[in-house]
Amino acid sequence: MTIRIRKLIGSIALVAFIMIYALFAMELGAGAFADAAPVAQAIYYLVAGLLWVPIAALLIRWMQRPDQ
Numbered sequence: 001m002t003i004r005i006r007k008l009i010g011s012i013a014l015v016a017f018i019m020i021y022a023l024f025a026m027e028l029g030a031g032a033f034a035d036a037a038p039v040a041q042a043i044y045y046l047v048a049g050l051l052w053v054p055i056a057a058l059l060i061r062w063m064q065r066p067d068q
Helices: 003-032 038-050 052-063
Strands: none
Touching (some): 003 038
16 A cells, blocks of 8 residues: 555544544533533543544554555
C-alpha cells in the first residue's frame, strides 16, 4: 500500500474516530457526571479530552510509514 493511500484511509478513519469518540465521551459525561461536583466533571473532561491522543498518534504513525 502506498503512503498516499494510507494517508487517505488514515485521514478518513481519524476524522470518523474523533467524531464518534467525542459523541461517546460527551454522552458518557453528560449521563454519568451530570450531578457530580464541578471538580469531578473537570477531571473527567480533562481525561476524556486527552484520551484520544495516543490512539490518533498510532494511526498517524501508521500513515507516515514509508513505502516498502
